[in-house]
Amino acid sequence: MLSKRIIPCLDVRDGKLTKGIKFKGNVDIGDPVAAARAYYEQGADEIVFYDITASSDARDIILDVVRRVAETIFIPFSVGGGIRSVEDMRAVILAGAEKVSVNSEAVKNPNIIDEGARAFGSQCVVLGMDVKQVPVRPEIPSGYEIVIHGGRIYTGRDALRWAREGESRGAGEICLNSIDADGTQEGYENDLTRMISTAVRIPVIASGGAGKPEHLHEVLTRGQADAALIASIVHYQTHTIGELKTYLHQRGVKVRMEW
Amino acid sequence: MIGIIDYKAGNLTSVARALHYLGQPCEVTEEPAVLEACDRLIFPGVGAAGEAMINLRRRGLDRRLREWIADGKPTLGICLGTQVIFARSEENDAQCLGIVPGSVRRFPGDMRDQEGRFLKIPHMGWNRVLFSRSHPVFADLPADAEFYFVHSYYPAPADPDYALGWTDYGIRFCAAIARRNLVAVQFHPEKSGAPGLRILANFCRWEGNDAQ
Numbered sequence: 001m002l003s004k005r006i007i008p009c010l011d012v013r014d015g016k017l018t019k020g021i022k023f024k025g026n027v028d029i030g031d032p033v034a035a036a037r038a039y040y041e042q043g044a045d046e047i048v049f050y051d052i053t054a055s056s057d058a059r060d061i062i063l064d065v066v067r068r069v070a071e072t073i074f075i076p077f078s079v080g081g082g083i084r085s086v087e088d089m090r091a092v093i094l095a096g097a098e099k100v101s102v103n104s105e106a107v108k109n110p111n112i113i114d115e116g117a118r119a120f121g122s123q124c125v126v127l128g129m130d131v132k133q134v135p136v137r138p139e140i141p142s143g144y145e146i147v148i149h150g151g152r153i154y155t156g157r158d159a160l161r162w163a164r165e166g167e168s169r170g171a172g173e174i175c176l177n178s179i180d181a182d183g184t185q186e187g188y189e190n191d192l193t194r195m196i197s198t199a200v201r202i203p204v205i206a207s208g209g210a211g212k213p214e215h216l217h218e219v220l221t222r223g224q225a226d227a228a229l230i231a232s233i234v235h236y237q238t239h240t241i242g243e244l245k246t247y248l249h250q251r252g253v254k255v256r257m258e259w
Numbered sequence: 260m261i262g263i264i265d266y267k268a269g270n271l272t273s274v275a276r277a278l279h280y281l282g283q284p285c286e287v288t289e290e291p292a293v294l295e296a297c298d299r300l301i302f303p304g305v306g307a308a309g310e311a312m313i314n315l316r317r318r319g320l321d322r323r324l325r326e327w328i329a330d331g332k333p334t335l336g337i338c339l340g341t342q343v344i345f346a347r348s349e350e351n352d353a354q355c356l357g358i359v360p361g362s363v364r365r366f367p368g369d370m371r372d373q374e375g376r377f378l379k380i381p382h383m384g385w386n387r388v389l390f391s392r393s394h395p396v397f398a399d400l401p402a403d404a405e406f407y408f409v410h411s412y413y414p415a416p417a418d419p420d421y422a423l424g425w426t427d428y429g430i431r432f433c434a435a436i437a438r439r440n441l442v443a444v445q446f447h448p449e450k451s452g453a454p455g456l457r458i459l460a461n462f463c464r465w466e467g468n469d470a471q
Contacts, residue, residue, distance in 0.1 A: 002385065005384055074450060257403060
């Protein structure tokens with residue numbers, strides 16, 4: 001059977017990690033390529049790069065990072081952030097990424113999902129969704145609303161409807177980020193994850209809230225996620241990816257234990 | 260020199276990058292003369308079978324590939340490359356190369372896991388391969404090795420002698436094929452970490468004899 005995937009997420013700005021990542025001996029590194037290689041060796045199943053470079057003139061910097069990562073690690077990786085067109089997607093894929101994730105741009109221009117899937121195949125297109133819990137109202141029957149720009153702008157789109165629409169437009173995967181849980185380290189939004197994961201037939205990566213190994217276990221079992229995105233829990237050396245996988249493996253979650 | 264067959268089926272550079280990392284000289288090319296001169300071939304690809312066949316025929320590579328494999332050139336198929344080696348594919352109802360008897364089928368839409376939940380398609384992620392016999396290209400792999408898959412269609416060889424490795428996802432399907440100088444896998448060795456690199460390194464040294 002398919003293993004559940006454990007996916008570290010690296011935030012990159014102007015070609016550097018936004019926060020230093022600590023590895024053995026508390027060595028602080030700021031180079032995304034070195035960090036990706038370290039996580040590859042620790043048993044990451046995939047790696048996500050999120051480019052938060054503000055200026056669109058600086059697009060070439062992330063492409064250079066992608067090229068160097070592709071020469072160094074031999075597992076799939078995806079790039080998100082600042083993807084505004086099929087041409088942006090093509091540049092990232094040609095530089096060596098397997099997948100491209102679209103988030104705010106897909107909300108503003110949903111056709112980018114269809115066009116990306118037609119050009120590169122659904123397996124290349126990840127729909128990133130930032131979600132906040134809100135009171136149920138007619139436009140938001142699920143009680144979860146899609147937000148953009150880090151949660152500052154409410155879009156009036158229902159998360160469940162948007163997930164289904166993204167799937168029917170050709171997204172091959174959903175990366176579901178709970179803005180409420182993000183950064184809390186108090187656990188994933190399991191109810192939201194389960195609701196989305198059982199409503200679509202494409203894989204769902206849960207994101208936001210991982211602080212303890214138990215949180216990964218909950219979201220991969222009760223939350224029915226296909227994969228778990230992690231950040232602080234490994235970046236600050238609270239746990240290694242190997243420790244997290246051993247914890248899950250011992251509790252009957254199928255994860256890749258040989259790498 | 261290893262020839263990576265370019266027929267505009269997705270981004271073929273990831274295989275080349277893995278070979279560079281292994282220190283193996285290779286060239287991504289659609290030129291039959293260049294491929295002819297290579298001592299081994301890799302036939303990768305991501306995309307749809309119908310369009311892949313159109314692109315192969317347009318370059319005359321369908322006929323040449325049959326010849327090269329018949330002549331004994333060690334050849335490794337990967338993902339879509341593996342699928343179009345079969346006689347036909349349910350994807351676009353495409354007539355394919357017919358080098359391996361059998362067809363490529365779509366995963367049934369109603370597969371469920373033990374808890375009764377629908378299995379997602381594509382089959383995307385890491386899974387095991389159970390090898391039914393030893394083979395030089397698949398030597399020295401850890402027993403619990405997993406490989407990276409992403410596909411909605413699976414190979415179904417008509418002759419069980421071709422099947423070397425099996426994977427479970429709702430059904431048990433053939434994930435690795437071997438016959439004389441041909442090996443072919445449904446997963447992506449170039450994206451499967453150390454065990455995948457091991458397969459590529461083994462292939463680069465392989466003389467093309469099946470150990471059977």
